[in-house]
Amino acid sequence: QKEVEQDPGPLSVPEGAIVSLNCTYSNSAFQYFMWYRQYSRKGPELLMYTYSSGNKEDGRFTAQVDKSSKYISLFIRDSQPSDSATYLCAALNAGNNRKLIWGLGTSLAVNP
């Protein structure tokens, strides 16, 4: 079992829809959680960074972490065709031996 599980999709939604992307993780030591967006032929870029449980909002994007159920989510409101990309979740433990552990990524297509 991978430490971070993510449904690869693909996910296809109409423009303007609310998108929900989800990951689960198994390691209780993870304390930092990230969402990255990766366009075709580009490297991942950081979208959201959260510490421990709770919500964080940035424009149309909301990241949610529920440590009790080991569940992390990214919500995209009013989705746009420019949001079409692969979204990767990642988790990081604290301490010196830190390693980012990644989900496989979910491919999202927002259709005009």
Next chain:
Amino acid sequence: KAGVTQTPRYLIKTRGQQVTLSCSPISGHRSVSWYQQTPGQGLQFLFEYFSETQRNKGNFPGRFSGRQFSNSRSEMNVSTLELGDSALYLCASSASTTDTQYFGPGTRLTVL
């Protein structure tokens, strides 16, 4: 500020050959991490360098090696290439080992 640059962007090699990939981090960043990305395994951590010292290492065979120079530029080397080494190799830089990572566009390696 210029972003992370990686050279070359594309490489085609044959089995048994070796390859060297290069990464120039964002100016002022001293930490460089390398990842392998494949459709089946996603992003997998290779190693991290900080101030010319390897700080962390993933679970890859010894054929994969790296180094970092005094100007923070980094190289990774793969010897005795195998078909399964075909992947997108991503480099990420950060100001320190605990800061946000910024990714380059990657080097697409194809092993025939």
